[in-house]
Amino acid sequence: MSKVLTGTTAPRAVFYVSPDGKDSWSGRLPKPNPQRTDGPFVSIERARDAAREKGGQNTIAMGDGDYYLAEPIVFDARDAGLVIAARCNEAPILHGGLLIRKWKAQADGRWTASLKLPAGREVGDLFVNGALQTQARFPNAPLDGDPRKGWLFAAKCTHDDDIWHGNMRFCFHAGDLPISKNTAGLVAHIVGGFRPGSQWGSDTLPVVSFDTANRTINTRGTAYFFTAEGSRYFLAGAAALLDAPGEWWYDRAKEQVVYIPTDGLPISSTAVAGILPTFFRLDGADGMVVSGLRFRDGDPRGSGKFGTDTRSFGAIRLDRADGVRLLGNSIDNVGVGIHVSESKDVLIAGNVVADVAGNGIYVGTTYGTFLKSHDATILSNHIHDIGRVYFETAGIWFQAADNVGIAHNLIENAAQFGIAGGSLWGPQDAVHDAVIEHNVVRNANQQTADGGAIKMMGEQADPLNSSIRYNRVTGTGQLMNRVDGTFWPPGYENTSEWPSPISWAIYTDGKASGVRIEGNTLSDNISAIGINGGWSNLVTGNVITGGSGAAFRVDDGTGWGWHPPWAGPNRIEDNIVSVESGNGLAAYVYVPDHKLGSVRFARNRYSGNLNEKSFRIHPEIMRSGEFGSLADLQEAGIDRGSVASQSHQ
DSSP states (O other), X not given: OHHHHHSOOOOOOEEEEOTTOOTTSOSOSSSOOTTSSSOOBSOHXXXXXXXXXXXXXXXXXXXXXXXEOSSOEEEOGGGTTOEEEEOTTOOEEEESEEEXXXXXXXXXXXXXXXXXXXXXXXXXXXXXXXXXXXXXXXSOOOTTOOTTSSOEEOBOOSSOOXXXXXXXXXXXXXXXXXXXXXXXXXXXXXEOOSSGGGOOOEEEEEEEEEETTTTEEEXXXXXXXXXXXXXXXXXXXXXXXXXXXXXXXXXXXXXXEEEOOOTTOOTTOOEEEEOOSOSEEEESOTTOEEESOEEESOOOOSSSSTTSOSSOOOSEEEXXXXXXXXXXXEEXXXXXXXXXXXXXXXXXXXXXEEEESSOSEEEEOOTTTOOOOTTOEEESOEEEEEXXXXXXXXXXXXXXXXXXXXXXXXXXXXXXXXXXXEESSSGXXXXXXXXXXXXXXXXXXXXXXXEEEEEEEETTOSOOOEEEESOEEEOOOOOOBOTTSOBOOTTOOOTTOSSOOEEEEEEEOTTOOSEEEESOEEESOSEEEEEESOSSOEEESOEEEOOSSOSEEEEOGGGTTOOOTTOOOEEEESOEEEEOSXXXXXXXXXOTTTOGGGEEEESOEEEESOOTTSEEEESOOBTTBSEEOHHHXXXXXXXXXXXXXXXXX
């Protein structure tokens, strides 16, 4: 087993860690001896230091029980080859925060408990008996968990309509706010975009002040994020908002947690204040193995734009640590599950990542240095309930990495993306030769108006030479509100309307080119496959059923004016499509800049609700105009050899 984990069979010293150990002991026994004169260490830091003193490649064996971390544990080049693993049949649990003891019941029904924080730390989340509680907020969180409830909606700013100010201020309707002056600790959780039709992400913006005369909330924004009329938001973090069972607030002046318990909760309940976004940081610690541990109850920071780098933090974070193996761990109720930056040949396999505020797994770079994370393998992980706080996230997100393999993962219930990869900034974070295969993605894009299950970006503007193949995708949705606070119906798509929800099972974006989308099974999504802005992509051998939108969409908007010399048409060939939407739309092509030479259909087999308007093409080259039948498409020379059955054609 040692060779499987680390590639070497050299003898290893084993240092044991247990909650009933002592750091004054040798750490060479798994349990205290009968005389209690020797036994395991109590802290991982002491075991790490002992392994460094011993020299060579050693093992830290973790015993059953709970470990409460006040600071991240850092490993560096001295720890190269170190293995940290659970003992056989034991379940060590690492909490990213402090155990809260001695609750006191107050006359008003609230509980209080003293909690002195380490310097520079905040209480990000509160967990009671293992369950996540709600930071004091307005409006209150919906009891039924309906994502359409519990929001306010931004008003139109009549005194300042510059969208570039939307990242620093937004306006509210009269009577919306329960607070008029004190903004201490107040944060706006807001879904943004240039307009309601671009509700693709969310952020947490600290509130600086209220301008009651102009009904404006001023925030400490970023250069990235925008809000607008209709952006949905709620406020959290102020004492005045604490009014519902299950809510909490941290009183920094008194150094105490204030909590309103839910019915029937005993005052002896175990509570943890999540203060750490990072538990383990591997900084240059090549060849380390982390296996069989559970990481939970951390600070939810991690994938927002304020005060972070682009993807940031991670319960397990790697920085320039090559050849690391992360195997069979469980990570939940944290900010980001696993963050890999500028680290090569990393294996992430057999982990469970769940209930995270941002990304489940991130592999990529640090903005500014742009070193790469080549040759990563992400295999057989179960990743679910992703993007609880920051919607513009993914179960697996990768960039600045060649030869990435993502296979046999199960990803469920993502705020936006199941898997997202590719270049966001240009050549500096380019991706080539990625293979995304044999994954199952269920219920992606549950919180945004623009997203999907599997996405490849391509701002690098050269061929990605990547494959998305043999995946199964179901239930990709959308959530989009109108300016008045009402929501588009689930599964809604209307290609004649803007703003309108946009959602795909699989799509390319930016200038993503040279991607092969092959052999995927896509059922009951909104739209199935989208090609946006790129060239020379191949869509072949996919099976598409169900859904309320088009099976295929090709749009040149994100690649407008870009005609590289190597560009070839996007080919959509040999797919099997059952059209079941009410309008019978099979394909929508909008390429006024790239022109119709940029797309070709061939040998597809269509069935279901096809009609005389099943193909929408712009520029208009079909004799019937913008809409037409398969026969019209073929007569116009855009399709060769496709057939339709069980239709009106």
